[in-house]
Amino acid sequence: MKFKRPHALTDAQFHYCPGCSHGIVHRLVAETMDELGVEGKTIGLAPVGCAVFAYNYFNCDMVQAAHGRAQAVATGIKRALPDNVVFTYQGDGDLAAIGTAETVHAATRGENITVIFINNAIYGMTGGQMAPTTIPGQVTQTTPYGRSTKDAGHPIRVCEMLATLDGVALAQRVSVDTVKNVNAAKKAIKKAFQYQMEGRGYTIIEVLSTCPTNWGLSIPDSLEWLRKQMVPYYPLGVFKDKGEKKEEGQ
Amino acid sequence: MSEKVLMKGNEALAEAAIAAGCKHFFGYPITPQNELTAHMSKRLPKIGGTYLQAESEVAAINMVLGASAAGVRAMTSSSSPGISLKSEGLSYLAGSDLPAVIVNVQRAGPGLGGIQPSQADYWQATRAAGHGDFKLLVFAPSTVQEMVDLTGDAFALGDKYRMPAIMLSDGILGQMMEPVVMPKDSIARIPERPWAACGHGDKREHNVINSLYIEPPVLEAVIKARFEKYRLIEEKEQRCEEYLTDDADIVIVAYGASARISRSAVNAARKEGIKAGLIRPITLWPFPTKAIISRIGNAKTFLCVEMSMGQMVDDVRLIVNGKRDVRFFGRTGGMVPTPAEVLGELKKIKGGI
Numbered sequence: 117m118k119f120k121r122p123h124a125l126t127d128a129q130f131h132y133c134p135g136c137s138h139g140i141v142h143r144l145v146a147e148t149m150d151e152l153g154v155e156g157k158t159i160g161l162a163p164v165g166c167a168v169f170a171y172n173y174f175n176c177d178m179v180q181a182a183h184g185r186a187q188a189v190a191t192g193i194k195r196a197l198p199d200n201v202v203f204t205y206q207g208d209g210d211l212a213a214i215g216t217a218e219t220v221h222a223a224t225r226g227e228n229i230t231v232i233f234i235n236n237a238i239y240g241m242t243g244g245q246m247a248p249t250t251i252p253g254q255v256t257q258t259t260p261y262g263r264s265t266k267d268a269g270h271p272i273r274v275c276e277m278l279a280t281l282d283g284v285a286l287a288q289r290v291s292v293d294t295v296k297n298v299n300a301a302k303k304a305i306k307k308a309f310q311y312q313m314e315g316r317g318y319t320i321i322e323v324l325s326t327c328p329t330n331w332g333l334s335i336p337d338s339l340e341w342l343r344k345q346m347v348p349y350y351p352l353g354v355f356k357d358k359g360e361k362k363e364e365g366q
Numbered sequence: 367m368s369e370k371v372l373m374k375g376n377e378a379l380a381e382a383a384i385a386a387g388c389k390h391f392f393g394y395p396i397t398p399q400n401e402l403t404a405h406m407s408k409r410l411p412k413i414g415g416t417y418l419q420a421e422s423e424v425a426a427i428n429m430v431l432g433a434s435a436a437g438v439r440a441m442t443s444s445s446s447p448g449i450s451l452k453s454e455g456l457s458y459l460a461g462s463d464l465p466a467v468i469v470n471v472q473r474a475g476p477g478l479g480g481i482q483p484s485q486a487d488y489w490q491a492t493r494a495a496g497h498g499d500f501k502l503l504v505f506a507p508s509t510v511q512e513m514v515d516l517t518g519d520a521f522a523l524g525d526k527y528r529m530p531a532i533m534l535s536d537g538i539l540g541q542m543m544e545p546v547v548m549p550k551d552s553i554a555r556i557p558e559r560p561w562a563a564c565g566h567g568d569k570r571e572h573n574v575i576n577s578l579y580i581e582p583p584v585l586e587a588v589i590k591a592r593f594e595k596y597r598l599i600e601e602k603e604q605r606c607e608e609y610l611t612d613d614a615d616i617v618i619v620a621y622g623a624s625a626r627i628s629r630s631a632v633n634a635a636r637k638e639g640i641k642a643g644l645i646r647p648i649t650l651w652p653f654p655t656k657a658i659i660s661r662i663g664n665a666k667t668f669l670c671v672e673m674s675m676g677q678m679v680d681d682v683r684l685i686v687n688g689k690r691d692v693r694f695f696g697r698t699g700g701m702v703p704t705p706a707e708v709l710g711e712l713k714k715i716k717g718g719i
C-alpha cells in the first residue's frame with residue numbers, strides 16, 4: 117500500500133469508525149482514478165448508507181443519489197456523458213434490497229458503469245439491522261435470535277446472480293482483510309474502470325467489508341469473523357469476465 | 367414561423383421538448399401517455415439522443431435526475447399512478463436544485479383508478495409531490511398549441527430557477543388532435559450549467575449535486591433561500607387567461623380541459639343574459655392569485671370547475687378568504703363535465719344572486 121494521499125481524495129477527514137473497510141476502499145478507488153488519470157472526467161455516485169458523505173471525500177465530481185437509486189442516476193449521467201467515467205459506491209442495503217431493480221436492470225442493459233459494492237452483511241448507518249446479505253444465524257438488531265432463513269429468507273449472492281446477465285462484463289468479489297487481498301482488490305477495481313473506459317459494459321466489484329461497530333466485535337475479531345463466516349458464504353473470485361478482448365458488436 | 371400541422375397532444379408535447387433541446391428521455395409505459403413515449407423512441411435515436419425505457423417510474427425519474435445533474439435537458443412522462451412513484455425523485459430533484467420536466471397526463475385515481483381523463487392530481491402537483499418543503503413549477507395547458515408552448519417554457523423556467531417543472535395535462539388533451547405551430551429547433555438556447563457534475567477536467571473544484579445537509583441551521587438556511595426564490599417566482603411568473611371577466615357577476619375558475627368546457631358554458635350563459643366570465647390558470651404554481659384578487663371587486667360568486675372532487679377550489683377559497691361565495695362543480699372518476707352541466711350550475715347561482 118502507498119501512504120501518500122491520492123489526489124482523487126479530498127483533504128476531508130473520513131468519518132468512518134476505526135476498523136471499517138469503507139476508508140480502505142475509498143483509497144483504492146481514488147488510487148485507481150489517479151493511476152488512470154481520470155479524476156477530471158469521472159463522476160461518482162454516493163449512496164445512502166455510511167458512505168453517504170463520499171461526495172465530500174472524492175475529488176471528482178459527485179452526485180448523491182436517493183437510497184438504492186445510484187445506478188439509475190448513474191445511467192442518466194452516463195447516457196448524457198458517454199465518454200466520461202461513472203462509478204457508484206453502494207452498500208448492501210442500498211444495492212441489494214431497496215435498489216435491487218435498479219441494479220439488475222443497469223446490469224442487464226450492460227450500462228457502461230462501474231459499481232463498487234460494499235458487502236458488510238449489515239445496515240451500518242441505521243444502527244445494525246439485517247441486510248439482504250446478512251448470513252444465516254447472524255445476530256443483528258432486527259434478527260435478535262440470529263437470521264432464520266425460514267422467516268427472513270436467504271441472503272443474496274450478488275455477483276453470482278449478476279453473472280448470469282449478458283450485459284455484465286466483469287463481476288468479481290474481493291476482500292480487504294489482508295495486504296495481499298487489498299492489492300488484489302485494487303487490481304480488480306482498476307480493471308473494472310479500464311473495462312468501462314474500453315466500453316465493455318457493466319462492471320461490479322463486490323468488496324467483503326467489516327463493520328466492527330454494528331457487528332459488536334473488536335477490529336481483530338471482526339477480521340476473523342469476515343474470514344470465518346463471510347468468505348465461506350461469499351467466496352472470493354471472478355464470476356464473470358468477458359476477457360481481455362473487446363467483443364464484436366452483434 | 368413554421369406551418370401549422372395537425373398533431374395529437376402527447377406527440378406535440380414530445381416534439382416541443384425536442385425543439386427545446388431535450389435529447390434525453392426516460393419513461394415507462396402507462397395509458398394515456400403512450401403516444402409520448404412512442405414518439406420519443408422514434409425520434410430521439412435519429413438525432414443522437416437517448417430514449418430509454420426504464421424498469422420503473424422510480425428508475426426513470428432518477429435517470430432524469432442523473433442526466434440533469436450531468437448538465438443536459440431531460441424529461442420523463444407518465445400518468446397518475448406512475449407520478450406517485452416519481453414522488454421520491456421529485457423531492458430529490460427539488461432538494462438538489464435540478465431542473466427537469468415531468469409530464470403527468472392525468473387519469474383517474476386513487477389506486478389503479480381508471481384510464482379516463484381526470485384532474486385529481488392537482489393537490490399532488492401543487493402541494494404534495496414528495497416529502498419536505500418544496501415547490502414545483504406547474505403548467506396547465508388547455509390546447510395542443512399550449513402543450514407545445516408551455517413545454518418550452520417549462521424547460522426555460524426550470525433552467526432559469528434551477529427547479530423541476532410539471533406539465534399537468536390530462537387524457538383529453540393528450541389524445542386530442544389540433545393544428546399547431548411547432549417552434550424552430552434553433553430557439554433552444556440552453557443556458558450554461560456551471561454547477562453540473564460533468565467532470566471537472568482538472569480545471570475547477572469538484573462539483574457536488576446533493577440534497578443532504580446534516581446540520582439543521584444549514585438546512586434551514588438552504589430551504590429559506592429556496593423559498594425566497596419561490597417568492598420571487600410567485601411575484602413574476604403567475605399566468606392565466608381571462609375571458610369576459612370585466613363585467614362578470616359569476617367568475618368561473620377552471621384550467622386545462624375543464625376550462626375548454628367552462629368557456630363554452632360561459633358563451634351559452636351570456637346568450638341567456640347571465641354575466642359569466644372565466645379565469646383560466648395557466649400556471650397552477652405559481653397560482654394566478656393576482657387575477658383572482660382583481661376580480662373580487664366585480665364578481666359576486668366564484669365557481670370552480672374541475673374533473674375532481676374539488677382541489678383547486680381550496681386555493682381559490684384561500685385567496686378569496688371569505689369575501690365572496692366560492693362554489694364548486696366537478697365530475698370525477700374519469701367522468702367529464704358537460705357545458706350544459708356547467709351552464710346549469712351558473713343558472714342556479716344566478717337564481718340565488
Ligand SMILES: Cc1ncc(C[n+]2csc(CCOP(=O)(O)OP(=O)(O)O)c2C)c(N)n1
Pocket residue numbers: 164165166167183206207208209210211234236238239240241242247
Ligand atoms: C427511502 C429510504 N429508506 C430508508 C432509509 C434509511 N436508511 C439509511 S441508510 C440505510 C441502510 C444502509 O445500509 P447499507 O446500504 O448496507 O450501507 P452501510 O451503511 O452498511 O454502508 C437505510 C435503510 C433512507 N434514507 N431512505
Ligand code: SF4
Pocket residue numbers: 131132133135136137138166236240241326327328329330
Ligand atoms: S457503522 Fe459500520 S459501516 Fe458504518 S462507518 Fe461504522 S464500521 Fe463502517
